Amino acid sequence: MKRIVLVLIICLGFSCSNLVADDAPLAHATFVPQWIPQAQFAGYMMALEKGFYKDLGLEMEILRGGPSNPPIEALKSGSATFCTAWLSTAVQQRCSGLKLVNLAQIIQRSALMLIARKSRGINALIDLNGRRIGLWQGDFKIQPDSLFKLQHLNVIEVPMYSTVNLFLKRAVDVISAMWYNEYDTLLNSGFSQDELTTFFFSDYGLNFPEDGIYCLEETLKEKPEVCKSFVQASLQGWMYAFNHQDETINVVMRCAEAAHTGTNRAHQMWMLARMKDLILPVGNKTILGALDEEQYKLVTTTLLSLGLIDNPPLFEDFYRSQK
Numbered sequence: 001m002k003r004i005v006l007v008l009i010i011c012l013g014f015s016c017s018n019l020v021a022d023d024a025p026l027a028h029a030t031f032v033p034q035w036i037p038q039a040q041f042a043g044y045m046m047a048l049e050k051g052f053y054k055d056l057g058l059e060m061e062i063l064r065g066g067p068s069n070p071p072i073e074a075l076k077s078g079s080a081t082f083c084t085a086w087l088s089t090a091v092q093q094r095c096s097g098l099k100l101v102n103l104a105q106i107i108q109r110s111a112l113m114l115i116a117r118k119s120r121g122i123n124a125l126i127d128l129n130g131r132r133i134g135l136w137q138g139d140f141k142i143q144p145d146s147l148f149k150l151q152h153l154n155v156i157e158v159p160m161y162s163t164v165n166l167f168l169k170r171a172v173d174v175i176s177a178m179w180y181n182e183y184d185t186l187l188n189s190g191f192s193q194d195e196l197t198t199f200f201f202s203d204y205g206l207n208f209p210e211d212g213i214y215c216l217e218e219t220l221k222e223k224p225e226v227c228k229s230f231v232q233a234s235l236q237g238w239m240y241a242f243n244h245q246d247e248t249i250n251v252v253m254r255c256a257e258a259a260h261t262g263t264n265r266a267h268q269m270w271m272l273a274r275m276k277d278l279i280l281p282v283g284n285k286t287i288l289g290a291l292d293e294e295q296y297k298l299v300t301t302t303l304l305s306l307g308l309i310d311n312p313p314l315f316e317d318f319y320r321s322q323k
Contacts, residue, residue, distance in 0.1 A: 026059035027226050029081040032071040034211070036064060037255035038263060039271035040180065041084070042248050043106070047237025049251050056229035064259060072098070075216055081223075082230055087209045087291075087299050088139050094318060095309040099217035103322040104231045105291035106238070107210040109281045111179040111274065112143055114199040115186065120173045122197050125204075129153050134160035134172040143201040143208060144176065146302050150205075164189070180274035184267055206302070209295050210278075220320055231322035235289050242276045245269070291319045 033041040044062055047053055053060040063080065065071050071083030072093055085093075087105070094100050114133070116122035122131065128148075133155045135144055148155055158172050164182050167175040168189060177183050179200070186196065201207065213231060220227050241248040249268050256263045279288070286292050293315050300312035 026054065027057055027223070027229075028059045028061070029226055029230060030061040030063060030074075030079065031082045031230070032063045032069060032074045032080040033065040033084045034071055034086075036066045036261050037252065037259045038181075038261065039249070039252050039268045039275060040211070042241040042252055042272055042275065043238030044234055045237070045251050045255060046241045046244075046248055047233045050237070050240060052233040052236045052240075053230070056233050058226065058229050058233065060230075072100070072214075075100070075214070081219060081226070082213060082215050084211045085214050086139055087212055087296070088142055088303060090212065090214055091300055091303060091312060091318070092139075092309055094313050095311065100214050100318075101217050101220055101320045102212050102214055102291055102318055103220070103227055103320060104213040104235065104289040105209050105319075106212055106234075106289065107275075107278045108284055108286055108292075108295075109278045110143070110200070110202045110206070110208045110210060111278055112140065112201050112208070112210075113177050113179055113183065114144065114174050114201075115167070115177045115183060116174040116197040116199075117167075118195055118197050122173060125151055125153070125199065127197075128155055128174060128199075130155065131173040132156045132158055132171070134158045134166040134175040136160050136176045140176055142302065142306065142308070143206045145306060146206055147199075147201060147204055180271045180278070184270045188267065206298075207295065208299050208302075209291065212291065228322045231289065238279060238288070241272065242280070245272055248272060290321065293319075 031044060033044065048060055048062055063069060063074070071080065072085055072089070074080035075083050076098065084106070087102070090100050090102060121127060135141055135157050137159055158166065160166055160176060164175060164177070164185055166172045167186070183198070187193065213234065215227060249265055249272060252268050252272070253265055256268070296315050296319065300309070303309040304312065
C-alpha cells in the first residue's frame with residue numbers, strides 16, 4: 001500500500017498543502033517572482049495549484065517577491081533556484097559578473113508605456129517636449145531615455161515610485177505605467193480611455209521582452225532535469241491559466257488576500273487578459289517561451305548605446321532553452 005505524505009508548499013506568501021504518493025522522491029526547488037502575488041504570475045500559481053510541478057517530479061516553493069525579497073538577490077544567496085526578471089536586468093547582471101542564464105522568455109511584448117492627459121494638449125510624441133514626466137527609476141528608465149534620445153525630446157524627468165499619485169494630483173503631465181497594471185488603475189480612478197494619450201514603447205522600435213525565467217549557470221549544469229521540468233510545468237500553467245480564467249482568478253485572489261496586497265477581482269482579470277496579449281501576442285511567430293535573437297540584440301545594443309553595459313554575452317551563452 002502506498003504511503004501518503006503531506007507536502008507543505010509555500011505559495012506566494014501563504015501555505016497550501018497537497019497529498020502526494022511517495023512513489024519517488026521529489027526534487028525540491030524554490031521560485032521567486034519579481035513582485036507581490038498578482039495575475040502577472042498566474043501561470044506559476046496554476047502550475048502549483050494543478051500539480052503540474054509535482055507531475056514532473058518537483059516539490060516547489062513559490063516565495064513572495066518584491067522589495068522585501070528581490071529575486072536576483074535570492075538567486076545570489078541561494079534561497080531561490082529560479083526567478084523571473086526583465087531581460088534588460090538579466091543582461092546587466094550577467095555583464096556585471098553574475099552567471100545568469102535565460103531558461104525561457106515568457107513575456108514577448110513590452111508592456112511599458114507612457115500615459116498623458118489629452119487635456120494638457122498631448123496627442124503625439126512631439127508634444128512631450130518640455131513636459132514634466134514621472135518616470136520609474138532603474139531599468140524602467142532605459143526605454144524612456146532611449147525614446148527621448150532617438151526622438152530628440154527634451155523633457156523634465158520627475159522620479160516616480162509606487163503610485164500614480166503624481167499624475168492624479170497633476171504634478172506631472174505624463175507618467176510611466178505598465179499596461180496590465182497602472183493603466184487599468186487610472187481607468188478605475190475615473191479616467192476614460194478617450195481622455196488619455198498612450199505611448200507604447202513597443203510601437204517605437206523599443207520592444208524589450210520583459211519577464212523571463214532565470215537561474216544560475218551552475219544550477220543548470222548541476223540540475224538540468226529540474227530546470228527543464230520547472231520550465232515545462234510553468235508553460236503548462238500559463239496555458240491552463242489562459243484557458244480557465246475564472247478558476248485562475250480565484251487562485252490569484254486567494255494568494256493576494258493571504259498576502260494582504262489590497263487588490264480586487266476586476267483588476268486581476270484585466271491583468272490576466274493583458275498577460276495573454278503579452279505572452280501570446282497576435283501575429284507574433286515566436287514560440288511560447290522562446291527568446292528571439294533579434295529582440296535580444298535590440299536590448300543589448302540599446303544598453304551598449306546608453307553606456308549601461310560592455311561586452312554583452314553571446315546569445316547562445318545567455319539563452320539556454322528548456323522548452
